[in-house]
Amino acid sequence: MxxxxxxxxxxxxxxxxxxxxxxxxPRPAFEELQAALGDWRIGRTSWEPWGESTVRARAAFARLVGVHPDDVTIGSTVSQLLAPVAAALPAGTRVVAPDIEFTSNLFPWAVAPGVEVRTVPADRVADSVDASTDLVAFSLVQSATGAVADYDAIVSAARAHGALVVVDATQACGWLTFDAGRADAVVVGAYKWLMSPRGSAFAYLSPALRERLTPYAAGWSAAEDLHTSYYGLPLRVASTARRFDISPAWFSYVGTAPALELVEEIxxxxxxxxxxxxxxxxxxxxxxxxxxxxxxxxxxxxxxxxxxxxxxxxxxxxxxxxxxxxxxxxxxxxxxxxxxxxx
Missing domain, CATH: 3.90.1150.10 (Aspartate Aminotransferase, domain 1)
Structure with a gap:
């Protein structure tokens, strides 16, 4: 199309x-959402079809950014998806970020105990990465100015010094092609360029990074098998990035899945x-x-x-x-x- x-x-x-x-x-997303709201209003159906929208949305997002669905977790906001990454940083971690970075990709690092955040001009991020840098956090496209980051240069600089790369692609995903798999984590709020209801968000978490993280928000949606994990122990979280899922806002994802599929089709x-x-x-x-x-x-x-x-x-x-x-x-x-x- x-x-x-x-x-x-x-x-x-x-x-x-x-x-x-x-x-x-887009009209298909809006109409699918309205139909679900109509069903909810009168109790026409159970919730399982709404839950399946998260499966569709996760798969579509993974295809859009070039990663496997098993490496994608779903949530509601960018900062919430970054929380387990920030929680895993030891005291003394040094973060480099642009000085105009949107705070959803700054505050999680700034509130982490003992983590030092150094901000630099957005066009100097790659040059500012050195042996003292442990993590580089930046937006692929800056919200304040529209400036497009030099993704290749920043990733190369981080890799040269063994630093993690965390990218907020909220203002890019949907119009700018990029390979999410080159970073350690890529987070996207879907309500902007992916034209979805607010309340759906995605994160690519690399397998190596996931080994360092704890899913502190784990609930039944983080289980290996959702439908056999409603009650009781033992712990049985997913082996994939789904272990970091929070229970989805159903109607947000009902509107998200067709919107992402249309972006993919165009x-x-x-x-x-x-x-x-x-x-x-x-x-x-x-x-x-x-x-x-x-x-x-x-x-x-x-x-x-x-x-x-x-x-x-x-x-x-x-x-x-x-x-x-x-x-x-x-x-x-x-x-x-x-x-x-x-x-």
Whole structure:
């Protein structure tokens, strides 16, 4: 399915340029969710079909980032998925992270007892990794600026010094292709570029890293066999990354599975090309050079009021416009925003 055909599966009001805050659901995902909510309202069915959505979603996410489903755990938020990694760090661990990193990939390290976090400019992360570094944490695409990290350079620097690599790909997964298996952990909140309900999130955890972690939040969803693990000991957690699962928010995953499957059907590479082309159309209209991201930030006086009058919804960060473009965005959306900002 090409992007043009796929766009018919969304129903956005014109002017939505804020996927970096939350993505809009494709119609198949929204309708599947509404059907499940209807069943819940009157008690039409048991919960097992909703639970199966987590199986579909996990498999689709694994395919999107190029890893095996056994290496993927599911949860609700990025920081929750990082908690077992942070809990396993011994006192004296030294972490390097960008100074503008979103706090979901900073606070877990900062609250860990005895862990030292050193922040550096986002474009200096690879150069700042040295023999004293134990873990490098960074976003593949920065929420604040849209800057795309040099994934290869950072991973190479970390490996050269024996440091772990933890990547927040929330602002990348769905439009930017990457190999999650090169990192030790990759976390993704699905409600942005994967256009899912808030409450679903994924983490790739490498087998070597998992050996160092304890599933402190283990419950029946972390069991090897869910349906024979409702009650009593002995402990019988899964041998795969599922041991770190928390009980899924059913309806979030009901909406997540079809959204991820549609992203896969369209193709991340095709979506990325569409998104970046629109971002560069926006930049060109403001007399700025092209970039490589679906997220751009620009400084335009009075931008918030101008965009609001035109019906354009974008984020404003410290007076700067943060515009983000996705599969349902159109050239007309871009041109409306440009007219508002330059007219």
């Amino acid at each position: 090409d992007v043009s055909s796929a766009q018919k599966l969304w129903d956005p009001e014109p002017g939505w340029l804020n996927t970096a805050s939350y993505g809009l659901p 193709g991340v590479e095709a979506i990325g090309a569409h998104d970046v082309a629109l971002a560069n159309r926006f930049l060109a209209g403001l007399g700025l050079p092209p970039g490589d991201s679906a997220i751009v930030t620009v400084d335009v006086p009075g931008a918030e009021e101008r965009l609001a009058r035109a019906g354009v919804r974008a984020a404003i960060r410290a007076g700067r416009v943060r515009a983000s473009f996705h599969v349902y965005s159109t050239e007309a959306d871009v041109d409306t925003a440009l007219e508002a900002l330059t007219g």
